[in-house]
Amino acid sequence: MDESTVSTLVATVQLISTTLDSNPHGWRDQLHVIRGITASLEILDTAPDDARKRWQLPLVTVFQRVAFVDADNGGVPDIADWCLRQSLALxxxxxxxVDILALIGQNWLLRAQKSLAKIHQEERSSSGSGSGVSQGHPLSRSEEQREVNRATLQAEDRLHSADYVEARGILLPATEYLQRAVNAAQQQEATTGTLYATAAEAFMSLGNVSSVRVNDRYFHEALGYLRAADEIPNYTLPSHLQQ
Structure with missing residues (x-):
């Protein structure tokens, strides 16, 4: 790829990024341009080249950002797949x-959002349909215990449903790559609050869709990352991760 083509790609990526910053809801307007690039571009490098990586990694990062703007509804699968393929090549x-490992982990974490959103909606519907009273009267202690047991059994049964199984299958590689990113960042003294928080979210999400028999270790990992993120100077955890 000649310098002129690379310069055009860099300018296009910068424009898309700037446009998203000013108008996040206009992400669909970028799909035609992005698909025009992804249809003809594959990273096929056979040796490291920092000069090439300096434009390749931002390109994949911005395209992945577009692919998952609407992650709860599945995002844009073809672009998401392209981004994952290029990230793995890099x-x-x-x-x-660290950035490549984190990008791959984020790709998997964002892929899980559709299943997680459906699970959240189902749990809200389930909890909304339950009641803590019987025919207008408070439950007795034994009735409360039966309700707890029933809810526990229902929760365990839900773990075998398609959405839970799918979420776990997607979140496992998310946690793997994000943990590798954290380990690499720690070795390189390049940790950030954002990386810790993203890893924490992945492990917390995996714990939430796993059996109580195994989820303690996922929550333990998440808590450790949250504490580490909280110790980063001038970093504030996202509101949904604050305890």
Missing amino acids: LHLYPDD
Whole structure:
């Protein structure tokens, strides 16, 4: 790829990023341009080249941002798949690169959002349909215990439903790559609050869709990352992760 083509790509990526910053809801307007690029561009490098990585990684990062603006509804699968494929190609060349590992982990975490959103909606509907009273009277202690047991059994049954199984299958690689990103960042003294928080969210999400028999270790990992993020100077955890 000649310098002129690279310069055009860099300018296009910068424009898309700036446009998203000013008008996040206009992401669909970028799809035609992005698809025109992804249809003809594959990262096929056979040796590390920092000069090429300097434009390749931002390009994939911005395209992935567009692909998952509407993650709760599944995002844009073809672009998301392209981004994952390019990120994995880059990781082969730069196996300890924190940004690439984090980008892959984020791709998997964002893929899980559709299943997680459906699970959240189902749980809200389920809790809304239940009641803590019987025919207008408070439940007795034994009735409360039966309700707790019933709710526990229902929760365990839900773990075998398609959405839970799918979420776990997607979140496992998310936690794997994000944990690798954190480990690499710690070794390179390049940790950030955002990386810790993203890893915490992945482990917390995995714990929420896993059996009580195994989810303690996922929540333990999440808590450790949250504490580490909270200790980063001038970093504030996102509101949904604050305790």
